[in-house]
Amino acid sequence: MTTLNNMEETTYAIEMLGITKKFGNILANDHIDIRLQKGHILALCGENGAGKSTIMSILFGLYAPDEGIIKKEGVEVKITNPNDATNLNIGMVHQHFKLVDTFTVLQNIVLGDETLKEFRGDNLNIVKKSLNYLNKHIFKILDYKKAREDINKIINQYDLQVDLDKKIKDISVEMQQKVEIIKMLYRKNDILIFDEPTAVLTEQEIQNFLKVMNNLKKEGKSIIFISHKLNEIFAVSDQITVIRKGKYIDTLKTSETTKEEISALMMGRKLKDFKEKSKKTPKEEVLRVEHLTMIDPFSKKKVVNDISFNVRKGEIVTLAGIDGNGQQEVIYGITGIKKARDGVILLDKKDISSYSIREKIKAGISHIPEDRHKHGLILDYSIYENTVLDRYYEKEFSKCLFLNEKNIKKYADELIDKYDVRSSGDGNTIVRSMSGGNQQKIIVGREIERNQDLLIAVQPTRGLDVGAIEGIHNLLLEQREEDKAILLVSLELDQVFTLSDRILVMYEGEIVGEFTPEKVNKKTLGLYMSGAKKDEVNAIKEGANE
Amino acid sequence: MNKIKSFFSSLIKKDSTKTVVTSLWCALLGLILGFFILLVINPSNAAYGMSSVLGNYLIFSNPGDRLNYFGQTLAKTAPLIAMSLSILVSYKAGLFNLGASGQYSIAVLVICFLGVGANWPWYVVMIIAMIAAAIWSAITGLLKAFFNVNEVISGIMLNWIALYLVNGLLSNSSSVWDGAHSESIMITSEYNSFIPSIGLDKLFAGNSIVGLGMILILIVVIIIFILLKKTTVGYELKATGLNSDAARYAGISKVKSILIATAISGALAGLSASLSLQNGFTSWRLSSVPPEIGFQGISSAFLGGLHPIGVIFSSYFIMHITEGGSMITDLGFSPETASIMTSVIIYLSGFVFFIKEAMRKFEIKSELNKLSRNKENKV
Numbered sequence: 001m002t003t004l005n006n007m008e009e010t011t012y013a014i015e016m017l018g019i020t021k022k023f024g025n026i027l028a029n030d031h032i033d034i035r036l037q038k039g040h041i042l043a044l045c046g047e048n049g050a051g052k053s054t055i056m057s058i059l060f061g062l063y064a065p066d067e068g069i070i071k072k073e074g075v076e077v078k079i080t081n082p083n084d085a086t087n088l089n090i091g092m093v094h095q096h097f098k099l100v101d102t103f104t105v106l107q108n109i110v111l112g113d114e115t116l117k118e119f120r121g122d123n124l125n126i127v128k129k130s131l132n133y134l135n136k137h138i139f140k141i142l143d144y145k146k147a148r149e150d151i152n153k154i155i156n157q158y159d160l161q162v163d164l165d166k167k168i169k170d171i172s173v174e175m176q177q178k179v180e181i182i183k184m185l186y187r188k189n190d191i192l193i194f195d196e197p198t199a200v201l202t203e204q205e206i207q208n209f210l211k212v213m214n215n216l217k218k219e220g221k222s223i224i225f226i227s228h229k230l231n232e233i234f235a236v237s238d239q240i241t242v243i244r245k246g247k248y249i250d251t252l253k254t255s256e257t258t259k260e261e262i263s264a265l266m267m268g269r270k271l272k273d274f275k276e277k278s279k280k281t282p283k284e285e286v287l288r289v290e291h292l293t294m295i296d297p298f299s300k301k302k303v304v305n306d307i308s309f310n311v312r313k314g315e316i317v318t319l320a321g322i323d324g325n326g327q328q329e330v331i332y333g334i335t336g337i338k339k340a341r342d343g344v345i346l347l348d349k350k351d352i353s354s355y356s357i358r359e360k361i362k363a364g365i366s367h368i369p370e371d372r373h374k375h376g377l378i379l380d381y382s383i384y385e386n387t388v389l390d391r392y393y394e395k396e397f398s399k400c401l402f403l404n405e406k407n408i409k410k411y412a413d414e415l416i417d418k419y420d421v422r423s424s425g426d427g428n429t430i431v432r433s434m435s436g437g438n439q440q441k442i443i444v445g446r447e448i449e450r451n452q453d454l455l456i457a458v459q460p461t462r463g464l465d466v467g468a469i470e471g472i473h474n475l476l477l478e479q480r481e482e483d484k485a486i487l488l489v490s491l492e493l494d495q496v497f498t499l500s501d502r503i504l505v506m507y508e509g510e511i512v513g514e515f516t517p518e519k520v521n522k523k524t525l526g527l528y529m530s531g532a533k534k535d536e537v538n539a540i541k542e543g544a545n546e
Numbered sequence: 547m548n549k550i551k552s553f554f555s556s557l558i559k560k561d562s563t564k565t566v567v568t569s570l571w572c573a574l575l576g577l578i579l580g581f582f583i584l585l586v587i588n589p590s591n592a593a594y595g596m597s598s599v600l601g602n603y604l605i606f607s608n609p610g611d612r613l614n615y616f617g618q619t620l621a622k623t624a625p626l627i628a629m630s631l632s633i634l635v636s637y638k639a640g641l642f643n644l645g646a647s648g649q650y651s652i653a654v655l656v657i658c659f660l661g662v663g664a665n666w667p668w669y670v671v672m673i674i675a676m677i678a679a680a681i682w683s684a685i686t687g688l689l690k691a692f693f694n695v696n697e698v699i700s701g702i703m704l705n706w707i708a709l710y711l712v713n714g715l716l717s718n719s720s721s722v723w724d725g726a727h728s729e730s731i732m733i734t735s736e737y738n739s740f741i742p743s744i745g746l747d748k749l750f751a752g753n754s755i756v757g758l759g760m761i762l763i764l765i766v767v768i769i770i771f772i773l774l775k776k777t778t779v780g781y782e783l784k785a786t787g788l789n790s791d792a793a794r795y796a797g798i799s800k801v802k803s804i805l806i807a808t809a810i811s812g813a814l815a816g817l818s819a820s821l822s823l824q825n826g827f828t829s830w831r832l833s834s835v836p837p838e839i840g841f842q843g844i845s846s847a848f849l850g851g852l853h854p855i856g857v858i859f860s861s862y863f864i865m866h867i868t869e870g871g872s873m874i875t876d877l878g879f880s881p882e883t884a885s886i887m888t889s890v891i892i893y894l895s896g897f898v899f900f901i902k903e904a905m906r907k908f909e910i911k912s913e914l915n916k917l918s919r920n921k922e923n924k925v
Contacts, residue, residue, distance in 0.1 A: 040557040064910065337795065358797030369793070375795045380788045385781070393778055401777045 617750025645701025801860020
C-alpha cells in the first residue's frame with residue numbers, strides 16, 4: 001500500500017486541496033484532497049452522504065467551498081459557476097441527466113455551444129461579411145451541418161453510436177448517457193466527471209460503458225469516476241480515493257489494493273454478509289394478475305401484452321428484464337396509476353381492477369415507487385409530513401378534518417428511529433435537504449410500517465450505496481419472513497438472484513420465462529432478457545398449441 | 547448581550563425573516579419609482595405629493611378627519627385581504643387564480659339583485675354571493691381537472707364573460723340600476739343587506755363604513771391559516787401543489803384538490819365583493835375592463851409572502867397607498883398620474899420572489915468575496 005502523496009513530480013490535471021464545505025451545522029466536506037493525474041481514471045468512492053457529490057459539485061462550480069484551493073495543471077484557478085468549469089474544459093455527467101426531452105440528440109448536443117452559420121473562405125465580399133455579421137448578432141441561424149460533421153467525427157473516434165435525429169424521450173437511458181458523453185467531448189472537455197454513471201445501466205450496458213471509459217482514457221482524457229460498485233472501480237480505475245462521512249481517508253493505487261480493503265475503508269467496518277434467504281414454502285395467494293394488457297396512449301402499442309402471474313404469502317417474485325420492457329407498466333396497472341386496457345387484478349381473492357388508487361392502497365397494497373423524488377416524496381414537506389403521505393386520513397392521524405399532529409410526530413419519530421433515518425435536524429427537516437439513501441429509508445419505512453399483505457418495490461436500491469443496499473435487502477427478507485407477499489422489479493441481476501424466490505423475465509411487454517434462481521444462471525437469464533430466446537419460447541408455445 | 551446577538555442572527559437567517567425583508571425592499575423600491583414618476587410629471591409638487599401618498603389620512607390636521615379617513619382605509623383593506631387570500635389558496639394548490647376578477651363580478655351580480663333589489667339580510671346575501679362566485683370559479687377547476695385546460699387562460703376568458711354579463715344584466719334592470727350616475731344603486735346603512743357597524747363607526751368619528759366586515763375578515767384569515775396548516779384538506783392541497791405526481795401515487799385525488807382549491811378561492815373572491823359593496827363604499831360602474839381588485843390581490847398576496855397573516859399587512863399597505871394616491875389629484879396631478887403612481891408601487895410589490903432570488907445571489911457573491919479576501923490575507 002503506497003500513498004500517492006509523496007509523488008510530487010507527477011503532473012496533475014486537477015488538484016483539489018483542503019476542500020471544506022459546510023451546510024448549516026453539517027460538515028459535508030472536511031479538508032478533502034483529490035489529485036487527478038493526467039490521462040488517468042480516478043475512482044472516488046464512499047457511502048451515500050459521504051460527500052462525493054458535494055465535492056464534485058464544487059469542482060463543477062455549483063457550490064463555493066468554504067476553504068481550500070483548486071489547481072488545474074499546477075495553476076490555481078477559481079471556479080464560481082459552471083461556466084467557469086466549462087471554460088476550464090471540465091465536463092460532468094450528472095446522475096440525473098440534464099437533457100431536453102423534446103429536443104433531438106443533435107439539438108441537445110449543440111445546446112449551449114451552438115455553431116452559427118457562417119460564410120468561410122478567402123474572398124469574402126462585403127455582402128457575405130455583412131450577412132455573417134448580422135447572423136452573428138441578430139439572426140443567429142445555426143449551422144447544423146457543421147455541427148453534425150463535428151459530432152460524427154467524435155462518434156467515430158470514440159465509438160459512441162447514437163442516432164442524432166431521434167428525440168431524447170424516444171431513446172434508451174444508455175443512449176442518453178452516450179449523448180451526455182458526446183456533449184462533453186463536443187465542448188472539447190478534457191477533464192470528465194461521471195457521477196454514478198452505471199446506476200441506471202444493465203449488466204451488458206455497463207460492460208460497454210467501461211469500454212467507452214477506456215477509449216476516453218486512451219485518447220488522453222482525465223476522468224473522475226464516482227461510484228460505489230467495486231467491480232467497476234477495479235475494472236477501469238488507476239487510483240482510488242476513499243472518503244467517509246465527509247473526511248478524506250486515503251488514496252490507493254488500484255493495482256495495489258483489494259476490494260475488501262476498499263470496502264472496509266469506505267464503511268469504516270467490514271461488510272456484513274447479506275442475510276441468507278431461508279428455506280420457506282409460500283402460503284396462500286395474495287395477488288393474482290390475469291390477462292393484464294396496457295396500451296401506451298401515444299404510440300397505441302401494447303406495452304404490456306396479456307400477462308398473468310401470481311404472488312403468494314412469504315415469497316419474493318421478481319419482474320426482471322432490461323429497462324423499458326413493460327415492468328413499470330405492470331406496476332402502474334396493479335397500483336392504478338395508469339388505466340389497464342384489459343385484465344383482472346385480484347387482491348386476496350377480491351377483484352380490485354376498477355378501484356381508485358386510494359381504494360387500492362386501502363385494500364392492502366404498499367408501493368415503493370422507482371423515482372423517489374418524483375413519485376415517492378413531497379420534497380418540500382418535512383419528514384413528519386412525508387411519513388403519513390398515504391395514511392394521513394386514517395383515524396390515528398386525523399380527527400374530523402384536522403391532522404393529529406401529536407400522533408403523526410410520535411409515529412414519525414418511531415419510524416425515524418427504527419429505520420435509522422438521518423438528517424441535519426429532527427422530524428421537521430425538509431426532505432429535500434437529505435441524502436438519497438435517507439430519503440429512500442423514509443419511503444421504505446413508510447410502506448413497510450403500513451403492514452399490508454402486498455409490498456411492491458420498484459428498484460428499491462437504485463442509486464444507493466453498499467451499506468444502504470444491505471439494509472434494504474435485509475428489510476425485504478424480513479418482510480418475507482413475516483409472510484408478506486413481495487413483488488419486486490429489479491434491473492440488477494445480483495439483486496434478482498439474492499432476493500427472488502421466482503423470477504419472471506419480461507421482454508417487450510410479455511413474460512418470456514419463469515425461473516427459480518437455483519435452476520438458472522446469469523447468462524441464460526441475460527439471453528431471455530435481451531429477447532434472444534423469445535423465438536424459441538414461441539416455437540415451444542406453438543408446438544404445445546398444435 | 548451575546549444571547550440577544552445570537553437571537554437576532556438566527557432570526558435573520560430564518561426564511562420567514564427573509565421574506566419579510568424582501569417584502570419591505572419591494573415596497574421601498576416601488577415608492578422610489580413612484581416618487582420618480584411624480585418628479586417627471588410635476589417636479590414642483592412632487593415632494594408634497596409623495597408625502598400625501600405616504601401620509602394618507604395623516605395629512606389632515608383635524609383629529610376627527612384623521613380618524614374618519616383612517617377608518618375608511620381600514621374598511622377598504624378588508625375586501626383586498628379577502629382577494630389576496632383567494633389568490634393565496636389557489637397558489638398553494640399549484641394554481642394561479644387570474645380569474646378572481648370574474649368571480650368578484652359574479653358575486654357583485656348576486657349582491658345587486660339580492661341586496662339592492664330584494665333587500666335580503668346581509669349575511670344571506672353574503673353567503674349566496676360567495677357560493678355563486680365559488681361555482682363560477684369551479685368552472686375553471688372542472689376544465690383544469692378533466693380537460694387539463696390551463697387555469698390562467700380559462701380564468702381570463704371567464705373574466706370577460708363575467709364582466710359583460712354583469713354589465714348587461716345590471717344596466718338593464720331599473721330596480722338595481724341608478725341610471726343618472728350610470729352605476730348600480732349603492733347599498734347604504736338603511737338597507738338590510740348593509741353589513742352592520744356594531745358601534746365601531748363611533749370609534750372612527752362616525753364613519754359608517756367601518757364595521758363588522760373588518761372583524762369578519764380577521765376571522766376568515768385565521769380560518770384559512772388553520773385550513774392550510776392544520777387540516778387534511780390543507781395537507782392535500784399543498785401536496786398537490788408541491789408535487790402532484792407524488793400526491794397521486796399516495797392516493798390523493800387531484801380532481802378533488804383542484805375543485806376544492808378553486809371553489810374556496812372563488813368563495814373568497816366573492817367575499818371580497820360582498821365586503822366592498824355591502825359596506826357601501828363602492829358600487830358597480832359600467833366598465834370595459836375587469837375589476838382591478840382581482841389583480842391587486844395578486845400583488846398583495848405575493849407582497850404578503852404568501853402567508854395568511856402577512857397578507858393583512860400587505861393589503862393594508864396597498865390600500866394605504868391607493869387611498870393616499872387618490873388625494874393627490876387636489877395637488878394638480880391628474881387622476882391618471884395618481885393611478886399610474888400607485889399602480890407602479892403596487893405592481894413592483896409583486897416582485898417579491900424576483901427580489902428574493904436577487905438577494906440570494908447577492909449573498910452568495912458576498913460570501914465568495916469574503917472567501918477570496920480571506921485567501922489573499924493568508925497569502
